[in-house]
Amino acid sequence: MAEAGEEDTVSAEASGFSDLSDSELLECVDLEDAEESGASVSKPGPSASKPGPSSGPLGKNDKHVNLQNCKRELDVSSPMERFHLKYLYVTDLSTQNWCELQVAYEKELPGFLTPEKSSVLDTGASIHLARELELHDLVTLSITTKEDAWAIKFLNILSTIPVLQSEGRIREFPVFGEVEGVFLVGVIDELHYTAKGELELAELKTRRRPNLPLKAQKKKDYFQVSLYKYIFDAMVQGKVTPASLIHHTKLCPDKPLGPSVLRHAQQGGFSVKSLGDLMELVFLSLTLSDLPVIDTLKIEYIHQETATVLGVEIVSFDEKELRDKVQHYMAYWMGHREPQGVDVEEAWKCRTCSFTDLCEWRKCGGVLTATLEPQAKKPK
DNA sequence: ATTGCTGAAGGG
Numbered sequence A: 001m002a003e004a005g006e007e008d009t010v011s012a013e014a015s016g017f018s019d020l021s022d023s024e025l026l027e028c029v030d031l032e033d034a035e036e037s038g039a040s041v042s043k044p045g046p047s048a049s050k051p052g053p054s055s056g057p058l059g060k061n062d063k064h065v066n067l068q069n070c071k072r073e074l075d076v077s078s079p080m081e082r083f084h085l086k087y088l089y090v091t092d093l094s095t096q097n098w099c100e101l102q103v104a105y106e107k108e109l110p111g112f113l114t115p116e117k118s119s120v121l122d123t124g125a126s127i128h129l130a131r132e133l134e135l136h137d138l139v140t141l142s143i144t145t146k147e148d149a150w151a152i153k154f155l156n157i158l159s160t161i162p163v164l165q166s167e168g169r170i171r172e173f174p175v176f177g178e179v180e181g182v183f184l185v186g187v188i189d190e191l192h193y194t195a196k197g198e199l200e201l202a203e204l205k206t207r208r209r210p211n212l213p214l215k216a217q218k219k220k221d222y223f224q225v226s227l228y229k230y231i232f233d234a235m236v237q238g239k240v241t242p243a244s245l246i247h248h249t250k251l252c253p254d255k256p257l258g259p260s261v262l263r264h265a266q267q268g269g270f271s272v273k274s275l276g277d278l279m280e281l282v283f284l285s286l287t288l289s290d291l292p293v294i295d296t297l298k299i300e301y302i303h304q305e306t307a308t309v310l311g312v313e314i315v316s317f318d319e320k321e322l323r324d325k326v327q328h329y330m331a332y333w334m335g336h337r338e339p340q341g342v343d344v345e346e347a348w349k350c351r352t353c354s355f356t357d358l359c360e361w362r363k364c365g366g367v368l369t370a371t372l373e374p375q376a377k378k379p380k
Numbered sequence B: 001a002t003t004g005c006t007g008a009a010g011g012g
Helices: A004-014 A071-076 A090-098 A100-108 A115-135 A146-167 A215-236 A242-249 A259-267 A275-288 A319-333 A344-352 A360-364 A366-371
Strands: A023-027 A137-141 A169-179 A182-193 A199-207 A296-303 A309-315
Touching: A090 A100, A090 A182, A090 A215, A090 A319, A115 A137, A115 A169, A115 A199, A137 A259, A146 A169, A146 A182, A146 A259, A146 A275, A169 A215, A169 A242, A182 A215, A182 A242, A199 A215, A215 A275, A215 A296, A215 A309, A215 A319, A242 A275
Parallel strands: A199 A296
Antiparallel strands: A023 A137, A169 A182, A182 A199, A296 A309
């Protein structure tokens, strides 16, 4: 209440830089937020498209694109190298669980989404944002380096752990760590303690239609939350070290932090000078705050329009199964095997995919092409 | 540097 002035300062500063995307700091005080990122349903344009005036999908359509357009590179480099990736998102792996080729195309053609799809995603994103704002406010900071971006992530961890331990519930908790040779980054929807005192992860899934998801969708969602638990547990067990983080992300722990980030760190009571300091603090906070591993995994499916609860699933965690899957997925990213599309019986997934027209799997999949959607065949 | 390398999730 008494601190309302700070918020204006932060927002005003955000308009000074528009170069790099802003990042959000979770603010656990009672303030209004001047939110400007495109989370609103009615906003035109796909939310996931890259900045820039000519980033629409049309410009890419006339070019014949495929995953092998760099034959020379294909033989010598892994997808991680070819797509210039230092790490993957947890959702990359859950999309891979849906269809491996789809995530490969997403990496090659970022922001290539059908309008219907991006509209459903935008609605889901705004529902998530509304829920998040029930628990804390957001402050937009302008930043210029990836070190600043990670510093914000660390500040959010440092400020939310005590809230979880005292108030019992937090949302949008960042997780990261090396899994089967590749670094993964993600955000847990919600963590809370149950009446029994168990730590529960709660994932919200919003749905366009008022029905429960198909088996394939549930499987993907189970995998996603299991992966969150696996990474979170590793973090609180001290298995995710600053050294591993620096090694994978190539962050410079000694690079000076930007002024807005530094100021917020100080306001949060963290006397840090560098990103390295912040990493050490995060490591200590994760391992010394008496955080348990996650006990239960819960997924709630709700209808977007009416907010009706369609179902609640409790996911049983199977570490062996998870690791086997991740190992198989990482083999693709590290270039140890070729990507695969969906099986014939899951070809229905292609109907909602943005890349059907250019997908090599569909073109080359012998049996697959012959049996695909026989009733929807168009004479060309 | 072949000129630079990432908010994650968002739903099917």
